[in-house]
Amino acid sequence: MTKVAIVGASGYSGEELVRLLLNHPHAELVAVTSRQQAGQTVAQVFPKFASHPRARTLRFVEPNAELLARQAEVVFLALPHGVAAEFAVPLLNGGARVIDLSADFRLKSAAIYKEFYAHDHPAPELLAKSVYGLPEVHRAAIKGAQLIASPGCYPTSILLPTFPLLRAGLIKPQGIIADSMSGVSGAGRKAELDYLFVECNESVRPYGVPKHRHLSEIEEQLTLAAGTAVTIQFTPHLIPVNRGILTTLYLAPAKHFATADEAAALGAQIAVCYQAAYANEPFVRVLEGKALPDTKNVVGTNVLELAWRLDPRTGRLLVMSAEDNIVKGASGQAVQSFNVMCGFAETAGLF
């Protein structure tokens, strides 16, 4: 059993980490921290976990990096950006491995970090060491990593559908449009008027237009895949569901198609490309036939599902993906990286 701790465990990602790690066959949850909840048991803070014996004895404590580095082999950070990077330094110095769910270690450039997050990076020297925790893409690097930057929810929903196509040269790297809808848990457990039930229910609205922070990591990763600088268009919308992200991608095939034969030929290439990339991936499901993604089919799981359509009228390729923003988009993916990092079965604790 690997000893693990969660820092900042009272938010939605933290709560999901608690659920996953309490039930993980190879992890022992030795500490959970939260300034507001310190002193309370996990069962008191999250009554839904009260049936788990460990939840009735494990108490939230104040975060203390030095102590945590001694107690735990792997520490998950579910903290706001900025705070996470500061907290990671003493943990790493103390010998713990760190899986950070914030945006702090996702970029290689401190300058771009500052452009998108509006403050200096607290630990720029760590940026080169961190590994972007998307196992389907960076599995080998995750294995030996000391510091993992777990991807954002929107980026996951955009990167997994586009990576194979870009690498295979099937789509043009420029002109990509990603239109996303997210459930309200994406905004975090924060007492703000905008996220009250009455403000979100019976409402749908765009936000963060046109320069959402997640663009920075999406473009860095796509640039990596394409081998050329990629700039994309990304529009997030808030919809009244608890969980789930649905992303519709508008892509330009590298090869022009106009006739039915050309479309069929291109379609065959796309099918092969996705097959090669994902047929053996436990957490990516490429839909077949008439099926289209639906968040209700992935909520509560670590699976991202996707479907694609060629549109002969416009010459575009549409790819649609669905995921649970808190599982594959956050805590589930972090546990998946944990499994890879520690050499466990990649699906351990995730099915």
Added chain:
Amino acid sequence: MTKVAIVGASGYSGEELVRLLLNHPHAELVAVTSRQQAGQTVAQVFPKFASHPRARTLRFVEPNAELLARQAEVVFLALPHGVAAEFAVPLLNGGARVIDLSADFRLKSAAIYKEFYAHDHPAPELLAKSVYGLPEVHRAAIKGAQLIASPGCYPTSILLPTFPLLRAGLIKPQGIIADSMSGVSGAGRKAELDYLFVECNESVRPYGVPKHRHLSEIEEQLTLAAGTAVTIQFTPHLIPVNRGILTTLYLAPAKHFATADEAAALGAQIAVCYQAAYANEPFVRVLEGKALPDTKNVVGTNVLELAWRLDPRTGRLLVMSAEDNIVKGASGQAVQSFNVMCGFAETAGLF
């Protein structure tokens, strides 16, 4: 008082027409028809209207075109496509004016109708006579019309934001992408598993990809505006709200912009263009400052609100619109056309 009737009044659009016409200062609702509800009062079928005296006496009847043409000066059709066109013929022959909420008279070409609706048009000779009932665009033609084809819900959310820009030549007519989210009332009051509460709640999903029927009327109208054949990309999604459509449009400005000065100059032109088009329109609200559309601000009203942003990173123009799919997207707009057609104040019964 103008005598009006509603054919097919038991669906969501029909119900909203009942609400609007019961309270209209210049309309007398003389008949409502529904095969299933014949014999019942409006108050029995729609308890929410029971406080209105007329709702307690007016009874649903079986549809009878000849009789309706004698009883009513204007007949609203809230019937499925195909059925509506058949029903319109005897009404028009009987001297009634017709406002059809179905898709039957929205296109000029019977061939395109057949391509998108998969059956022969029942009354192709009427296509040339019908007027597309978008008052902000076709007000003059609506005035004298005998037959109005009230626009679809998605088309309204796409056409009003794009028309002024296309006419002014500010955007390229090609490459338009419209990504839309609709509430479940858009599917109609039909007993189908897909629209059960449990199937829609906590779910978001695309559908009708990539060739939704509404493309036909959207492209015909945009072609009219642009003076050149327009093909667009359109992806509808179903989200768990009762009412409301949010559309995000991805547009290419005709003029390239890169510097801040160029963006400011182009932005000024767009602002002037929308100001000229909509400053005096009672039912189009161009948002200012940081405000973005939110369906909760328009649900229950005949208003479409829109906001736009230039994205200097991608060179695109984003326009987002919000409307109530059953009001501005259907019954409210039909009443607006009714007002124009009859010479009433255009806002009569709609505020």
Added chain:
Amino acid sequence: MTKVAIVGASGYSGEELVRLLLNHPHAELVAVTSRQQAGQTVAQVFPKFASHPRARTLRFVEPNAELLARQAEVVFLALPHGVAAEFAVPLLNGGARVIDLSADFRLKSAAIYKEFYAHDHPAPELLAKSVYGLPEVHRAAIKGAQLIASPGCYPTSILLPTFPLLRAGLIKPQGIIADSMSGVSGAGRKAELDYLFVECNESVRPYGVPKHRHLSEIEEQLTLAAGTAVTIQFTPHLIPVNRGILTTLYLAPAKHFATADEAAALGAQIAVCYQAAYANEPFVRVLEGKALPDTKNVVGTNVLELAWRLDPRTGRLLVMSAEDNIVKGASGQAVQSFNVMCGFAETAGLF
């Protein structure tokens, strides 16, 4: 036109008052106050009202009782309890009539106020002067009132169904149970974790058990109706809808019934009793036949609907009511009292 003002207009009740009074045929809204929103127009704070010309010019101001008393003939208070009473004193001294939507003037006893609201009443000398603003019950007193205490949302849903039965002696005054479900707007527009979308959606929970504050005014009013001290059981629940209260009342008929004949005879008396009470009331709808209340049939209206059933198996009478907690349960009822107070048609601005 009567000049009116709203103090504390940025909450849900305040917002609904703005809507109703902007469109009221006999009211001129001269001032709206809110500490947080001072300086902004009504259209900026509530984009949904932006189509109303007055909303684009009227600006929120800091509350100033002396000034308001000079500007407005009638002032609506949508403030928290405690604060409302303090604010009412200078308004009344300045000659304004006051309609208070808080709990501050609903009770006659300052001691019971303290028991339930946990602080001394700020203006106990006014308790004797205030009139409980339930027009269906206290219409005559409302006419001449200077100070109206508009009833709470739960109390309205309980009092209107029980008053006629208690007065007619058809039910026993003891043993009444009221089980209620409320939409989340009942909690107010407050940035608290408990009312976040994710905390309320897909959740139902009781709260305020067993001694909710509204018991104080419910019991005072029922005691008045029964002529004997009444204590009731009341359990509120929070459900994931924006608006609406559904109350199910468990009542003991004064007369025992066991046979079908006895049930029919008692049923006839109940029907006559409700008929006498409400047949001419524009805002109470007694359902007939198999119909049962449904909040969706009253949301957005000032109507309370109710239905009743005798249960021969248990000897009980069940009465179920539905209302919009923000309209008939708050702002609509306040406007109804305003109409009565000023001698306008009682339905003015409410249909």
Added chain:
Amino acid sequence: MTKVAIVGASGYSGEELVRLLLNHPHAELVAVTSRQQAGQTVAQVFPKFASHPRARTLRFVEPNAELLARQAEVVFLALPHGVAAEFAVPLLNGGARVIDLSADFRLKSAAIYKEFYAHDHPAPELLAKSVYGLPEVHRAAIKGAQLIASPGCYPTSILLPTFPLLRAGLIKPQGIIADSMSGVSGAGRKAELDYLFVECNESVRPYGVPKHRHLSEIEEQLTLAAGTAVTIQFTPHLIPVNRGILTTLYLAPAKHFATADEAAALGAQIAVCYQAAYANEPFVRVLEGKALPDTKNVVGTNVLELAWRLDPRTGRLLVMSAEDNIVKGASGQAVQSFNVMCGFAETAGLF
């Protein structure tokens, strides 16, 4: 591994059985039947299970009792009442053990069955043999049973809170009131207008008043517990959540209490009673301190949580319970009985 089959696996209870049995450590799912889905794989019908290898190979078949009795040791019936009893006969004759989720074998009296279900019982001779599958109450009898009648969703939410109190004589058996709210999945996966998203969302309504079918089994079981005939009042309401039942029970303590001391003494007895009944039950959680049940804390689990309050103002005891209507209220409980019946750990496959 015990071979199991599910008959009628395309509804909500059937779907949940599929989920639980696919992942059960001691069960091998050998057959799933559905007339409409015959020929399709489980993965095609329920995309959310597509990651499970067995779901991609197991195909729905037409129901055939003789064949199923040979293939499976235990057969779960998720069929409508009436149909279930007919299907059970050949299964039992063929040697299979049967766990029926319908109401067909829950009552001992064919006459009461007919009174509540409006048709003759198809197999009255089996009523004496069936065991009511509430493990917390009938565990011993379940062990050896050939035929288990799994309890209804509402009955479970009412019986578990009341059984211990009735048996201990702490409450009077008469005058019990149960007020319940259920999510829409309780209505089943049926294409009916009443359960469309738009008809349920933003709505709350009572139904089945005052004589819901579940009364029959609730009263039979309570009569058993009390040793005297029990008649209760039960009012179900439909609320817009997918899953979850919240029941509030109004009970009369056998012993009158008025002073604080008497309340404390009675409270201690109740606490001891629940402690004795449920401290060792893995699926019943008695909340402590200020906590009240919330369906969101039990949805997706087989746990029922409850809390109680004495009300010194009225002399009543309130007990509130929350459960997932499809898990503890249906399929989870059926699997719990399956575990008991087969001698597995009672929690196998349920945590």
